[in-house]
Amino acid sequence: MEEYLNQLNENQREAVMFCEGASLVVAGAGSGKTRVLTYKIAWLLQQGLPPQSILALTFTNKAAREMKERIAAITGEQVARRLWMGTFHSIFSRILRYEAEYIGYPSNFTIYDASDSKSLLKAIIKEMQLDDKVYRPGMVQSRISNAKNALITWKAYEQNKELVESDINAKIPLLREIYKRYQSRCQQSGAMDFDDLLLQTNILFRDHPAILEKYRRHFQYVLVDEYQDTNFAQHLIVQRLCEEHGRICVVGDDAQSIYSFRGANIDNILQFKNIYQGCRIFKLERNYRSTQNIVNAANSLIDKNKEQIRKTVYSENEEGNKVAVIASYSDYEEAYAVAARISEMRMNGPKYDYADFAILYRTNAQSRILEEALRKRNIPYKIYGGLSFYQRKEIKDVISYFRLIINPHDEEALKRVINYPTRGIGDTTVNKLVAAASQHNVSMWTVLQAPLEYTVSINSGTSNKLTAFRELIEGFIEQDKTLSAEDMAALVVKQSGIINNLLQDRSVEGVSKTENVQELLKGVAEYCEIRKEEGAEQVTLAGFLAEVALLTDQDNDKEEQANKVTMMTVHAAKGLEFRNVFVVGLEEDLFPSQLSKDNPRAVEEERRLFYVAITRAEQNCILTYAKSRYRNGQSSICSPSRFLKDIDGRYLDIPSSSVNSFDIFASMRDKYQQHPAFTSPFQQPQPSHLTKIESATISTSSVANIDLPGLVVGAKVRHDRFGEGEVMAIEGTGGNAKASVDFVHFGQKQLLLKFAKLTVL
DNA sequence: CAAAATGTGGTTTTT
């Protein structure tokens, strides 16, 4: 242990060794936060605390997994395994399953993911015959989520004058009714959404002091990572567990708080010292990750935020390169410029692997064009985020069968598979079932068991089909009592007819779906194997399901180890680091998002997000923006992000050739307007006007046509996809006239003048 | 009742 302590600087060591009471570690970007947490846990263990009495809460599964591995390396696997380490959601879902009887849920409750809740909300809005443009499901969902994160149950919501008034003013008076029905349907289905996991934990602790006491005694020491991103529900759970013994250590950085849209409350970290008397505060300000230029650039940026804990993050690494800025004419060119830069950096200078590069963007939608550019240059890449494996249709379908077997009252799962594969139970029948269920206040499954008792009017044909489906599921439930998860999964896929159904689809997508389902089966088998190695006797489907429900970033080792460029959103990059980082799409209305621009607090959060992006870089940070970008199918003009001018110019490297370095923001606007390339295609001169070209050859260097005077060999031109280039040759006549242009980022291209929208510079 | 065709509308970020 001595040896480990010596690897820490003084501040870090103090933070690790202080265990007397509450402590707050304010950890600047790259300041060795994870190292402090892992060594602190190792230290606690060495002090004699048993591993099962330590609770360590992280924000992502990945963070938990990594920390566990690092601790295992110090203490050995046996000890590390017994720690309570995981996300808030996974840890407290475990506790809730164990204590389910106290809160009126079955211990095999289903966890609804965001799309399950949304689909239930849609159904409820429809049943209430409300306009889904007034009660937009997404909006309703986020309001309910916010309420839950603030620990406002549907009952409290209903009784809260302020909320009810505000809904009336917002012309959505029935929101409370939707909330109420939604909650009752969840309960009826034995299901919790993500927010319920935290809300119900709070209710459990609030209403059952003896249980709270049990966990207070159990968890002798509590650590929380990324405390700046906790919401009120999470904050209160932690407070309840710790307020007596005060053995708590939270780690965070207010400058990296980027989840307020999900209810994260920055006050949690700001108020921490007031809640825990005698709390010690440790500041980690030395950045070990990045060069001085990167740290200074990031500091100068975040300095523009009003609300923050002032601290001085500094680097003693080398000065390094300045933060580069690349301007492009289009998103297309931007992507190519990034790809070209990666190739170039790999050729020259230090030896970089592909894995040393990351491309970060604000929205997932931006990945497509980057992907294309990298593929064309044969640069291997991997994309994080987007639709995860478990969100794919075919996977959700199979999982829905699993869910139904474990908990047949799960309405969303039932609705999903009652007619998949198609067995002649259509919308009309399903609607009748739903109506009967809600009328009698029972679950759909209950209705299905005795349709006649619940006055469902159906003909005998439909009745037979329903019975067949019911018996299929009942048969599965019976089998599940004896079979392992692995065998059960295989059985379901086969007997439900899913696999046959998929095999009939010979299209590319169909084949890929089949492969995905097989991948899932493999995953179940792997899960069984691991659990058996750990000594479990019978590995159940329920166990598999409980784990899988909270899995999101599950990209496994085989991809991680491959040497590939990483692409992800800035949010997903939090906590990671790369030698070289590209942050792309630095334009107004994109980064910061248009939804944030009118709200100063939201803009500050976007600025923190940008801060997070920059501070991921160890050696080189490259910022790019485009002057036009495809948006909803058509290109639109963009101006550079306000954040670019927030960075002190001393740390920036702005090429003077492309942009007037003093005024990068307003200067380009005039230029755009001069160039037809950036106006709507319908305002373009028609092709027939463009193509009156006399015989033009390389030698003649004649003017190509009257509409584009100056289009001669040697002229500088601009293309709205390829950017700037030089005309190398012009040949052909009339509609076949074409120019050979050497573009800065794309090399030589032959362009048919009939189609190419060229502008002479 | 299911598959195909045609509208429509809409975009942050995620446990």
Place this chain on the structure above:
DNA sequence: CCACATTTTG
């Protein structure tokens, strides 16, 4: 441009 919803057709 693309995912989703509704309408049309078989």
